[in-house]
Amino acid sequence: MITQMFIFLFIAWILSMIIDKLLREKFNIPKMKGMxxxxxxxxxxxxxxIVAVFLLGAGFLIFINDPNQNPDTFLIWLLIYFCTLFSVRSWMEWKYQRETNQYIISIYNLVFVLIIIVTSFIFFY
Incomplete structure (x- = not known):
């Protein structure tokens, strides 16, 4: 089961890089240097x-629940974190830097992370 999950994540990572490259070429979005x-x-x-709330919440979840016994709550917390982070990031880029089209990549990242977490939740737990 764990091997299948790693294979799935590896294939998803390769697919993500290909789609990112295609989106950047299509919408003329330059690759960012660094962080x-x-x-x-x-x-x-x-x-x-957002990061501080996530870390505090994750620490609280680990303290209250054993992640090995109930990984569902941690996956849901990850889903909330990434949805919030990429939604805010996409909106701020769209609002203040629309001409760069960087928000398209952030929206793509949001959708991709949603698909990965939901798929992992459905098939591996």
Whole structure:
């Protein structure tokens, strides 16, 4: 079961890189150098808050629940985290840097992460 999951994640990662490259070519989106850069200081603080809430919540979930016995709650928490992060990121990029089309990549990342987590939840747990 764990081997199948790693194979699935590897294939998904390769597929993700191919789709990312195709989207960047189609919409003329340059590849970012280095780490992700927020669009402004408000965006930076919102993302920091999202990460802090996620880490606190994840720590709380691990403390309250044993992830080995009930991985569902942690997967749902991951789903909420990534949905929130990429939704905020997409909206801020669309609102403040629409001309760069970077929001298209962020929306793609949101959809891709949703598919991966939901598929993992359905087939591997």
């Amino acid at each position: 992700y850069k927020t669009v402004n200081s408000l965006h930076k603080w919102i993302e920091r808050l």
